[in-house]
Amino acid sequence: MKTVLRLIGSTFILAMLVWALTINLAIAPSQAAIRQLEEAPGQMVYQSRQTLKDQQGGSWQAIAFKRIRPDDTAVIYLRLVGFPGTAEIDHSQPLTLTDSMGKTLTAADVSHDMFTDKAQMEPDVGQYDLQPILMQLELAMPLRLTLATLDQPEIILNVSPDVVGEWQSLTVQK
Structure with a gap:
């Protein structure tokens, strides 16, 4: 029994x-999936959207995207968006990407591509050119993104290896 x-x-x-x-x-x-949008006839955009936390616990939207224009040229950018009043990004400085082994790369600020008029530029939004450095990022290592600001100490965002892999997957989208 x-x-x-x-x-x-x-x-x-x-x-x-x-x-x-x-x-x-x-x-x-x-895991967030790559989103596909047709912005205009013949112009496709593929996006990875993630929420990243800064060193103060604030949330930032990280949107890595590949835009394929009708002439088949492509760009891969990373747009970082803080909540209004979070920080005033210094657009004269690049984004610094540092892996856990100390390897450092920079991505040029291309925020001017978002706005035709500099006065329209949002202070808490930055856009950076990932294309030249994306495949140099190590998949197995977390990243630290460092944003220069005008109104406070730099902003630090931590990125997991899974997110880096998702960003790199944008390169194969056609």
Whole structure:
């Protein structure tokens, strides 16, 4: 009788574990997917959107995107957007990307591509050219992004290796 009760108890516990695992897999957040948009006839945009935290715990939207123009030229940019009043980005400085081994790369600020009039430029939005450096980033290493600001110490954003991999996957989008 004790053996039967133990078997029933063990089976019940195993069934509960399988059920809990199934529920967790069903509601676990999925990795963000690359989004595809047609901005205009013949002009495609592929995007990866992530939320990154700065050293103060503030949230930043990180949108890595590849734009393919009708003439088949392509650019890959990273747009960083803070909440209004978060920081005033210094657009005269590049974005600095540093991996966990200390390798440092820079991405040129191309925020002027977003706005035709400099007066329209949002102080808490920066856009950077990732194309020349994207494939130099190591997939297995986290990154630290450093944003120069005009009104406070630099902003530091941490990026996981999974996000770096998603950004690099933009290069194969056609």
